[in-house]
Amino acid sequence: MKNYLTTVLCTIVMVLGSAIVAEESVTVVSFGGSYAKACVEGYHKAFEAETGIKVNLEDYNGELSQLRAQVEAGSVTWDVIDAEGPQVAIACDEGLIETIDALNLPPSPDGVPAEEDFAPGTLTECGVGKVYYATMVAYHPDAFPDNEPTKVEDFFDLENFPGRRGVHRSPQAVLEISLMASGVAPEDVYDTLETEEGIERAFGMLDSIKDDIVWWEAGAQPPQMLADREVSMTIAWNGRIFNAQMLENQPFKILWDGRTIDSGGMVIAADAPNLENARKFVEFSARAESEAGVASYIAYSPVRKSGYDLVGNHAITGKPMKPHLPTNPEHGGRQLTLSTDFWIDRRDELVERFAAWLNR
Amino acid sequence: MERLKASSLALPLIAFVIVTLLVPIFSLVRLSVYDSTVADALPKTAEALQQWSGTDLPSIAVFETLAEELTTAQQTRELGRIASRVNRILSGSRSTISKTPRRFARSDEPDARAAFIAIDEDWGELDIWHALKQATDTFTSRNFLQAVDFRLMPDGSIARMPETQQVYVTLFIRTLGVSIAVTALCFFIGYPMAYAMAHASPGWARLLLVLVLIPFWTSLLVRTTSWIVILQQQGVLNDILVFIGLVADDNRLTMVHNMTGTLVAMTQVLLPFMILPLYSVMTNIPRDLTKAASSLGANPFQSFTRVYFPNSLPGVAAGGLLVFILSIGYYITPALVGGSKGQLISNLIAYHLQTSLNWGLAAALSVILLVGVMVLYVVYDRFIGIDRMKLG
Numbered sequence: 001m002k003n004y005l006t007t008v009l010c011t012i013v014m015v016l017g018s019a020i021v022a023e024e025s026v027t028v029v030s031f032g033g034s035y036a037k038a039c040v041e042g043y044h045k046a047f048e049a050e051t052g053i054k055v056n057l058e059d060y061n062g063e064l065s066q067l068r069a070q071v072e073a074g075s076v077t078w079d080v081i082d083a084e085g086p087q088v089a090i091a092c093d094e095g096l097i098e099t100i101d102a103l104n105l106p107p108s109p110d111g112v113p114a115e116e117d118f119a120p121g122t123l124t125e126c127g128v129g130k131v132y133y134a135t136m137v138a139y140h141p142d143a144f145p146d147n148e149p150t151k152v153e154d155f156f157d158l159e160n161f162p163g164r165r166g167v168h169r170s171p172q173a174v175l176e177i178s179l180m181a182s183g184v185a186p187e188d189v190y191d192t193l194e195t196e197e198g199i200e201r202a203f204g205m206l207d208s209i210k211d212d213i214v215w216w217e218a219g220a221q222p223p224q225m226l227a228d229r230e231v232s233m234t235i236a237w238n239g240r241i242f243n244a245q246m247l248e249n250q251p252f253k254i255l256w257d258g259r260t261i262d263s264g265g266m267v268i269a270a271d272a273p274n275l276e277n278a279r280k281f282v283e284f285s286a287r288a289e290s291e292a293g294v295a296s297y298i299a300y301s302p303v304r305k306s307g308y309d310l311v312g313n314h315a316i317t318g319k320p321m322k323p324h325l326p327t328n329p330e331h332g333g334r335q336l337t338l339s340t341d342f343w344i345d346r347r348d349e350l351v352e353r354f355a356a357w358l359n360r
Numbered sequence: 361m362e363r364l365k366a367s368s369l370a371l372p373l374i375a376f377v378i379v380t381l382l383v384p385i386f387s388l389v390r391l392s393v394y395d396s397t398v399a400d401a402l403p404k405t406a407e408a409l410q411q412w413s414g415t416d417l418p419s420i421a422v423f424e425t426l427a428e429e430l431t432t433a434q435q436t437r438e439l440g441r442i443a444s445r446v447n448r449i450l451s452g453s454r455s456t457i458s459k460t461p462r463r464f465a466r467s468d469e470p471d472a473r474a475a476f477i478a479i480d481e482d483w484g485e486l487d488i489w490h491a492l493k494q495a496t497d498t499f500t501s502r503n504f505l506q507a508v509d510f511r512l513m514p515d516g517s518i519a520r521m522p523e524t525q526q527v528y529v530t531l532f533i534r535t536l537g538v539s540i541a542v543t544a545l546c547f548f549i550g551y552p553m554a555y556a557m558a559h560a561s562p563g564w565a566r567l568l569l570v571l572v573l574i575p576f577w578t579s580l581l582v583r584t585t586s587w588i589v590i591l592q593q594q595g596v597l598n599d600i601l602v603f604i605g606l607v608a609d610d611n612r613l614t615m616v617h618n619m620t621g622t623l624v625a626m627t628q629v630l631l632p633f634m635i636l637p638l639y640s641v642m643t644n645i646p647r648d649l650t651k652a653a654s655s656l657g658a659n660p661f662q663s664f665t666r667v668y669f670p671n672s673l674p675g676v677a678a679g680g681l682l683v684f685i686l687s688i689g690y691y692i693t694p695a696l697v698g699g700s701k702g703q704l705i706s707n708l709i710a711y712h713l714q715t716s717l718n719w720g721l722a723a724a725l726s727v728i729l730l731v732g733v734m735v736l737y738v739v740y741d742r743f744i745g746i747d748r749m750k751l752g
Contacts, residue, residue: 063714090444090717093458095437164593169695169703194452214617215702217695229594270437341455348716349451349525355708356527358700 025054026277030082032059034243034298039082041315042293047284053277064091067269071096076271079278080285083127084264085340086347091267092126098268099126103279105286108306114286119263121337122303127265128286131300134238134326135173135338136259138222138252143232152181152258152334155233156209163232166225167206169215171354172343173260174235176336178205180258186336193342199350203357226252242299242324246317257333261326263303299324385730392503392723398445398495401438402429406496409489414515418489423472426492430461442495448718449502449512450491456480490514503724528725531705532732538622538694538704539687545627546634546683547676553631554638554675558645569639576632584693587625591616591697621697629693630686634679641675681740688733705729 028044030036036057044055058078060066064087070076083091091097105114105128115123122129137155141148143163154161156178168174179189179202192198206213214231216222222236223244238259244250266285268278284290291302292310299321302308311321322328327335399406408422433439439458447454460479469475476483491514494502502512509526513519520526557568575583590596593612601607615621645668653663691706705725712722 061714064717065714068717090440093440093443095440210700213700215699228589228592230592345447345452345454348448348718351711351716352525352527355531355703356523356525358703359527359530 024052024277025056026274026281027056027058027077027079028082028281029058029060029078029080031062035239035300038294038297038300041297042295043285043287043290046290046293047281051277051280051284053280055281062087064096067091067096068094071270074271076269076273078269079272079274080281081267081269082130082264083267085127085262085338086343088124088127088265088267089340089344092124096270097126098270098272098275100124100128100282103128103283103286106283108288108304109310110306112306114304117288117304117306119303119305121340122263122265124265124340127267128282129263129265129303130285130291131294131302132261132263132325132327133300134256134259134261135168135177135235136238136326137177137233137255138226138236138238138241139233139255140226140229141251141253143229148253149233149255150257152177152255155235155255155258156181156205158209158212161233164212164214164230165209166216166222166231166234166236167213168235169217169358171350172347173262173338174206175199175202175350176260176338177235177258178202180334180336181205186334189336190339190342193346199353203353206357223250223252226250238324238326239298239300245324246314246319255333256326256331256335258336259326259331259333260336260338261301262338295321295325299326301325301327388723389727391719392721392727393501394499395445395720396498397438397441398492399498401433401436401442402426402496405429405492409493409496412489412493414486414490414493417473417484417486420471420473423476423483427461427464427472427476430457431464434461444717445495446488446491448721449494450487453482453488453491456482456488487514500720503720504728506721507724507728528705528708531703531708532728534701535688535704535706535729536732538626539684541623542626542630542687543634543680543684545623546631547680549627550631550634550638550679551672551676554635554642557635557639558642572632572635575628580629580692581696583629584625584696587621587628587697588616591621591624616697617699617702619698619701621699622694622702625693625697626687626690630683633682633686637678637682638672638675641678642672645671677740681737684736685733688729 030039036059040055040057044057047053048055060081062084064083067076067078067081070078081097088097092099100123105123107113108117118129119132137149137152139149144161147160149155149161155165175193176189179192179198180186182201182205184192184198184201193202214225214234216225216234219237219240222231222234223240225231225234226236227244227248227250233255238254241252241254245252266282268275268282272278286304288302288304288307288310291304291307292312294300295302295307295311296313296315302311308325308327311325313319314321323330405422405426408418408425412418412422430439430442433442439461443454443457446457460476460483463479464472464475467475467478469478473483482488494500494512494514500512505512505518506521507528509521509529510518511521553568553572557565557572560568588595592598593614595616597615598607598612602609602612607613615624649667649671650663653667654660658666689706691704691710694702694704695707696702709722709725709729712718712725
């Protein structure tokens with residue numbers, strides 16, 4: 001009898017316990033790798049400590065098809081998703097994610113309201129921006145002992161800056177960088193790309209180096225190709241180059257001129273199973289301290305002005321982080337913010353044109 | 361009766377085949393020609409556009425119907441899907457459509473037509489209306505046309521894609537070419553290897569088998585990147601060639617990020633699928649046969665070509681088919697080591713499935729690939745005979 005009672009009691013405790021655990025959690029889906037690690041160390045732990053809500057982190061490949069399948073099947077398991085700009089806009093239009101109206105975004109530490117503190121374009125109908133990252137040119141200084149490249153035009157100048165070039169096999173950012181190198185001012189890039197001649201002009205720039213291009217698919221490839229000296233210069237994502245510089249002591253340098261920056265955002269899945277916790281999580285992510293926390297592990301700029309000001313030193317090596325942040329005004333040179341509107345309108349067409357151009 | 365009972369045992373198997381094979385293939389075909397998203401979301405507009413002449417802008421009443429239905433679609437969150445469908449017909453129209461209901465609510469223009477044109481002047485052009493009308497067709501040949509580099513013009517006629525956008529036919533042909541080349545390479549390397557395994561002493565045979573299987577158990581990505589390490593300009597093979605003086609240091613060979621890299625890496629990755637069926641068939645060929653051939657006066661070459669090889673054909677057939685079909689759907693390896701010509705048709709199928717969410721086009725491309733493979737299968741059956749195939 002006593003045994004029986006114990007069993008029943010234990011069962012009740014276990015069921016209640018698991019119910020409580022299930023209630024107090026939030027499933028966060030992100031890109032994995034060093035970025036996810038930076039988020040965990042940068043603020044997920046602080047969020048868990050402050051709210052007692054457990055963060056279950058999952059990886060995904062940045063594609064929407066999984067979320068769409070979940071919403072259509074009526075069994076959504078994700079709560080919060082880290083997504084890139086065009087994906088945020090498309091998911092928002094498709095009704096796969098919540099609008100941000102119900103969120104109470106925190107003001108900056110010195111009281112500036114969130115709407116004024118976030119950089120323009122980083123708060124959208126459905127997404128709350130977190131950090132800026134850059135796609136730009138990086139090079140190995142040993143390849144250019146006499147004169148190092150100083151401007152994005154040099155990437156297309158094989159005569160004075162010899163060596164093969166690494167390029168992402170995707171039109172996004174690559175076309176913009178090519179156009180800037182052809183002399184189009186950053187503010188005119190998208191107007192130019194809307195025209196037939198503009199697209200041909202961008203492909204024309206790429207044509208001039210086509211035989212010397214090594215194409216890459218995954219973000220880990222460019223630093224590897226630089227380290228192997230397979231290429232002398234490459235288009236790359238700044239976080240990857242930063243990791244190689246910081247953690248592997250590689251001598252790579254970034255050519256900040258002609259960079260494109262992009263922010264993406266945190267979004268909440270439609271019919272998220274833990275909606276309340278998801279909101280709390282996104283509100284916490286939107287704090288200046290959280291953004292600065294991420295930026296103390298990986299070289300991504302907080303999208304909030306107050307977050308950028310808070311950035312200090314790298315959490316592992318103790319070196320100052322600001323010189324590595326893509327939006328640092330001291331870099332000078334040309335900077336272009338990737339246009340979400342342009343890419344959701346033109347992406348399908350340009351991916352086909354890009355594939356056709358590769359085959360030419 | 362007994363036979364009926366016996367065959368009823370196969371029912372679970374039949375159900376399994378239907379659920380896991382026939383239903384997905386059927387829905388794939390359906391997806392490629394049928395899409396009712398826009399027709400369902402904009403029923404009245406669809407009806408009104410059927411009456412539309414197509415030469416002038418639609419009447420104000422049509423604008424009003426569309427405004428009403430787009431607003432409803434925005435509330436039911438269907439708007440994005442409508443916009444993405446129309447965008448596939450007329451690139452650049454996604455934002456025009458998705459911003460319209462939001463701004464229409466705030467508009468103070470006298471009528472819907474003026475309001476629409478004030479929101480975006482594209483609404484004053486015929487193109488977007490033609491695109492909208494085309495999107496309301498539930499059955500469409502658009503996806504199949506696009507999959508072979510043609511397109512459906514707004515007026516319903518069929519034209520070639522502009523040259524700058526012709527891509528799929530080239531990729532189909534390249535995929536086929538790469539698959540045939542890889543199959544042939546696997547055969548020429550795999551046949552002697554399998555022969556050596558089948559005729560070695562048991563100890564050696566086991567060792568060789570392990571050597572074939574170890575790469576088989578290693579991750580595909582690891583094997584692909586190893587090839588980059590070996591073949592790249594500053595890689596192991598080039599270093600060796602420079603060291604022994606075969607090539608100059610400033611003139612290193614380009615063996616990866618081009619077709620050579622694709623063929624080498626894919627052949628190595630798929631080789632076990634050729635060797636294993638060959639090996640199992642060869643071990644079952646009676647040794648006496650070649651001896652008998654020799655004793656009847658055949659020289660070694662004759663006894664191989666006329667006795668041994670025909671007996672190993674079932675293994676060749678099985679291995680060849682396996683390698684060929686696997687390489688048709690391959691894309692990670694060519695994407696990583698293939699250079700500018702490293703894209704195969706599966707890359708774009710994956711892109712349309714995962715990124716652009718254009719499942720209709722992805723389905724049409726897959727159906728063409730499937731039909732192509734089936735045609736080859738029939739040809740193969742005629743010439744070699746599928747019943748001769750043996751996996752072991």
